[in-house]
Amino acid sequence: MAHILLQYSYLQILDFLTTVAFLMNGVQEGNPVVRWALIAAPSPVLGLLLVKLAALGLGVYCWQSKKLRLLAKINLGFALLVAWNLVSLILRAAQPASAVVVQ
Numbered sequence: 728m729a730h731i732l733l734q735y736s737y738l739q740i741l742d743f744l745t746t747v748a749f750l751m752n753g754v755q756e757g758n759p760v761v762r763w764a765l766i767a768a769p770s771p772v773l774g775l776l777l778v779k780l781a782a783l784g785l786g787v788y789c790w791q792s793k794k795l796r797l798l799a800k801i802n803l804g805f806a807l808l809v810a811w812n813l814v815s816l817i818l819r820a821a822q823p824a825s826a827v828v829v830q
Contacts, residue, residue, distance in 0.1 A: 731798050732790040736783060738805035743779045745812035747772065752819060 746756065750771055756762040761778050768774030789798045 729790075731795055731802065732786060734802050735786040735790075735798055735805070738802060738809060739779050739782050739786070741809045742805055742812070743775060745809055745816065746775055748816055749812065750775075752816070754815075754819070 746761070749756070750765075756765055761775065764774035764778045765771040766774070768777060786798065786801075789795075789801075
């Protein structure tokens with residue numbers, strides 16, 4: 728049962744890393760809440776870290792309150808998000824610098 732929380736935590740770390748990679752490559756954050764945290768915090772990485780710590784807290788809450796089906800669905804969503812982020816980063820790296828347009 729604890730494996731679902733471990734998976735959730737791992738996906739949060741992967742999302743953190745892919746978001747940092749996006750930011751380093753000039754891609755704007757798509758989530759308005761996270762975008763606000765990036766601006767409001769003393770540094771964008773700290774803002775992102777605070778968002779991820781809050782997300783981990785929500786994951787622990789779901790796990791402790793036995794909302795495992797919800798946590799499994801969230802894990803699927805984050806797995807798809809991380810995969811999308813990685814594909815986007817690969818496609819961006821494969822394009823010449825003058826041809827890259829990311830929204």
